[in-house]
Amino acid sequence: MSNRDGYRGPVVLSDDFEGYSKHEFRLSPRYAKFIESILVTRGMVQDRIEKLALDVVEKMECRGVNSLTIICILKGASKFGADLFQQLEMAAFSKGRNMTFHMDFIVANTYVNDKVGHETHLRVCSDPGKFRNRALLVVEDLVDTGTTMHKLVAYLKSLSPRYVEVAALLVKRRPDCPSFQPDYIGFEVPNRFIVGYAIDYNDHFREIPHICAVNDEGKKHFAVKE
Template sequence: LPLESLSYPAHYAPYISNVVIPYGLVLDRIERMAEEISQDLQASCDPEEGLHAICVLKGGFKFFTDLTDRMQSKNCCHKSLKISSHFIRAKSYQNDQSTGSVSIMKLYDLEVLANKTVLVVEDIVDTGHTLSKLIEHLHQYKPKTIKVASLLLKRTPLHNGLFPDYVGFSVPNMFIVGYALDYNENFRDLKHICQISDEGKKKFANKPT
């Protein structure tokens, strides 16, 4: 990789301990995921209704855009997949710890999901708690099927057993930032997937309320 592609903004330099997955590698992996997911879903989706992709905000926005873009370009002459975009917000983290209670915020009407093929696009699955809540929430709209793509899956002994159908990378049990993943709303603008330094955790910590 050219050195430049591994550089990161000067304002974050002291707050990152290492690059876990460089941006270029993230995009390479997404390209292959797009191929796999398109192949699977082109076969099962009603062509008129297409795929209904749900971006889980905020952390999922970059993965959602890059994945759905590439899925579109996997369309070939005889088969194509129409993708509709939906947005929902899930929040549970304060600093680098889950608050234990996941809140799901419905931003737009999701009644349209009835009887549709749905793809939930998540940034990272840690304990699986957020994903369980999301899927439970989405069931009320009675979709035909719900598939889940997560860019990252954390290796944790605390996992609840609900795994995504598609995973980009398995990552160690550490706090990850960048590529839209945040630490108290910081680092979303960092291209590479990185590990935050202890200095970073201190610098951007939220004071207890």
């Protein structure tokens, strides 16, 4: 998948990719025994975000857009959103472009333990009326079933923005679910339960710097009663 704007699709982790040994990288002793493997290291995440930022800025140039509002989905995308925001500013500066970037937030939640719930709850953290005629980039940590993204993008489009695009750090391959294809994807990953880099499991594992797969012991240990 490629286009003239520079974005060439995600980095794909195959289904038979077992990941890197957790013993080869720094992990908190609190979580180490609950991690199955490391799928994406912190360094790989940062390099990929830098490239995504360049792709976004290049597409803004093609469209004649000088201002972009980043809508970060809390809490999981908080770190991705902050790092992407910084890299967008750096990319625009390196190209000598006078571009401005703004950050806004939406709270969304569908998960209970390791399952995706039937209802998606959205809460905008500021006046949604200000999105009218604005270029919007939704920033999501992980697209799983696509339920949240379908609902959120439809809602944002109803506010009459200039356009709405989505950047996701991770997209799971889920042949059992209707697909949602973000405009920018960092990594396409196997269907495993993923944590780290601010992605949580019942508010645990957020502080791990890498993208990791949780083992069955970890799911059980940190599960909450429904």
